[in-house]
Amino acid sequence: xxxxxxxxxxxxxxxxxxxxxTQIMAAWREVARRYGFEEYDGPPLESLELYIEKSGPExxxxxxxxxxxxxxxxxxxxxxxxxxxxxxxTRIKGLPRPVRWxxxxxxxxxxxxxxxxxxxxxxxxxxxxxEESIVADADLLSAALEVLRVLGLTASDVVARVSDRRxxxxxxxxxxxxxxxxxxxxxxxxxxxxxxxxxxxxxxGAIGLDRERAEKALGLTDMTLxxxxxxxxxxxVIAKVAEDLRVYFAALGSLGFxxxxxxxxxxxxGLAYYTGVVFEIFDRRGELRAICGGGRYDKLFSALAGVDxxxxxxxxxxxxxxxxxxxxGLAATxxxxxxxxxxxxxxxxxxxxxETVAALRGAGLAVIYPYxxxxxxxxxxxxxxSGARDTxxxxxxxxxxxxxxxxxxxxxxxxxxxxxxxxxxxx
RNA sequence: GUGGGUGUAGUUCAGUCGGUUAGAACGCUGGAUUGUGGAUCCAGAGGUCGAGGGUUCGAACCCCUCCACCCACCCCA
Numbered sequence: 001x002x003x004x005x006x007x008x009x010x011x012x013x014x015x016x017x018x019x020x021x022t023q024i025m026a027a028w029r030e031v032a033r034r035y036g037f038e039e040y041d042g043p044p045l046e047s048l049e050l051y052i053e054k055s056g057p058e059x060x061x062x063x064x065x066x067x068x069x070x071x072x073x074x075x076x077x078x079x080x081x082x083x084x085x086x087x088x089x090t091r092i093k094g095l096p097r098p099v100r101w102x103x104x105x106x107x108x109x110x111x112x113x114x115x116x117x118x119x120x121x122x123x124x125x126x127x128x129x130x131e132e133s134i135v136a137d138a139d140l141l142s143a144a145l146e147v148l149r150v151l152g153l154t155a156s157d158v159v160a161r162v163s164d165r166r167x168x169x170x171x172x173x174x175x176x177x178x179x180x181x182x183x184x185x186x187x188x189x190x191x192x193x194x195x196x197x198x199x200x201x202x203x204x205g206a207i208g209l210d211r212e213r214a215e216k217a218l219g220l221t222d223m224t225l226x227x228x229x230x231x232x233x234x235x236x237v238i239a240k241v242a243e244d245l246r247v248y249f250a251a252l253g254s255l256g257f258x259x260x261x262x263x264x265x266x267x268x269x270g271l272a273y274y275t276g277v278v279f280e281i282f283d284r285r286g287e288l289r290a291i292c293g294g295g296r297y298d299k300l301f302s303a304l305a306g307v308d309x310x311x312x313x314x315x316x317x318x319x320x321x322x323x324x325x326x327x328x329g330l331a332a333t334x335x336x337x338x339x340x341x342x343x344x345x346x347x348x349x350x351x352x353x354x355e356t357v358a359a360l361r362g363a364g365l366a367v368i369y370p371y372x373x374x375x376x377x378x379x380x381x382x383x384x385x386s387g388a389r390d391t392x393x394x395x396x397x398x399x400x401x402x403x404x405x406x407x408x409x410x411x412x413x414x415x416x417x418x419x420x421x422x423x424x425x426x427x
Numbered sequence: 428g429u430g431g432g433u434g435u436a437g438u439u440c441a442g443u444c445g446g447u448u449a450g451a452a453c454g455c456u457g458g459a460u461u462g463u464g465g466a467u468c469c470a471g472a473g474g475u476c477g478a479g480g481g482u483u484c485g486a487a488c489c490c491c492u493c494c495a496c497c498c499a500c501c502c503c504a
Contacts, residue, residue: 008495055504061428062502079504109504112428115497123504270503293503315504345462376462384464395462409464 009111009119015335020325021122023332024318027150028104028124035143037102037126042083044106048073050082054273054304064108064119076108079315080125081297082304088129089305097130097309116289116320127313129301134244137277137296137312138251144281144292144314145257151321152330158291160257161264162279164245165295167228168220168265170237175217181207183272185217190268192221225249225263248277273297277312283324291324292316338388339365339426340406343379345395353394356404359419360392365426384409392422 006012013021032039048065065075077083080103092099103125113119126143128136141160148158168189169182177185188195188203197218204214220228229242245263252261261279269278276296283291294314302308325331340360344353353369360367368386370379376393383391393405403416417425 005495051504058502059504062504077504081504107504109502111502113496114499117503290503343463375460377460377464380462380464382464391464393462397462405462407463412464414463 007119009113011118011120016333019332019335020322021318023151023325024321025104025122027147028102028316031143031146031150032102032124032126035100035126035139035146037100037143040084040087040101040103041105042077042080042087042103044077044108045074046077046083048075050086051075051078054082054085054300062109062111064110077105078107078109080105080107080123081127081300081313084125084127084313085301085304089301089307092129092301092305092307092309095130098136099129100127101129102126116323118319122318124316124318125313126316127311129311130309131312132298132310134248134277135251138248138255140294140312140314141261141277141279142252142255142257144294144316145260147316148281148291148321151325153324153328155257155259157284157324157328158260158281159284160261160279160281161267162245162248162261162277163263163265163267164241164277165268165274166241166276167238167245168268170235170241171220171228171232172217174232174235175209175213177207177209177217186268189217189221189266190270192218192266221265223265228263228265245277269293269295271297273300273303275299279314283327287327288320288323291320334387336387337366338368338386340367340390340392341379341383341386341388342367342369342392342394342404343376343383344369344373345376345393345398347373349394349396349399352399356392356394356419360423363423365423 011017048060048063051059051063059078060075063075063078065073068074084101084103088095088099088101104122105125106120106122108120111117111119124147126140128140141162145158145160168186172182172185184203184207188200192200200218201211201214204217205211209217220231223231225242225245229238232238249258249261249263252258267278267280269280274295275298278293278295280290280293282288292314294312294316296310296312298310298312301311322331342353342357342360344350350373357367357369368388370382380391389409391407391409393407395405398404398416401416403418404422405414405416406422407414
């Protein structure tokens, strides 16, 4: 045990954990590439003001912040969106739209840690800026789901629950909720699965909904899209959004994710700035926190950068996803893939063995060899433990004939061949 | 930040009523095996019993404080 443990909520990545991190990062990148997104990044340390401006002064409680030696109030970035808005805000006008950018930043938050929730994590951010079509919303969610599919998960493992802020807003307004009470109503709907029904009704009562209307509001949360639309005849906003969502779900079906998505009014998301589609992806067993969440935030650029462009995006963290992969036996464990271990049978063969190692490495193979002389049995044991595909033995007999003995560890078969023949066979 | 639970070897755990030198399995190292791995057998290393203080003739065990992790809140970028 080291004298210095890692800080709470911060991770050491031993090879096993690093393999999983690399696996996740590779899936993120592959999907971002296939979906035509460009990569960007910003500084991990930003001015505290950047986050206060977007989220309000309460956010400071959840930030890793301090005053630097120049007297500046700074914070480790807790999210990527403010950085994205800054970077794009001044340039969006000169770029062909829509802009599709992704990043995989390490983000920080000062919070008590729990499973799936640390003080540091990596997060895939994918954003589409300058596009108002609902099809973009569908494409974005399909990208998040594609990541899960690439990693071996299926529609029976995970589900994306989708709602739309405009629907909830319109329905609550129709029930008589005033603008200043909307946040409370959103919060009640968001927690309807966790809080007892009576508590929900009480909270709705506190913002002026009588029993009948409160019951009605809670009743919305279990409706399908069509039930919801049918329950609000004559409401033009709801009719329009419902039509949008039909297009949205149809697009997801065509993109191959029909079984992965479901309409669910209970999805609200905490952030105030969402203006349209919102979604969260969960494991179907409900054992973990949300895997990924996002939505449309059409007003954020105008509020923060003074540029009126629609935008949508999601954040997809590595922690919950890693837990899910482990639980389903899909997590990568191999931290390296060795092609061969080369064993010198005796001291006289050492030189030839090292030359062979150099030749193989030079040809691009991953090769190791025992540093200390010892019995062949011991070397073989080490080769087996190393996970190398082949063990290559070089002794007086082989050297005399200009060959090496190659043993395929998986089946134990042995063959003699030259370095050239070996390399040629692997092509 | 609030409340509850749990802390013993690298890992998973046992440890009786407070009683001598804290154990097991797996893993690791060495050997059986000086031209052939996985199995088996033998041996070995590895512990501030989370930390500090207290009670006691004596504490892994009881008490207090702190720390860490887990769970639920708060919050969720």
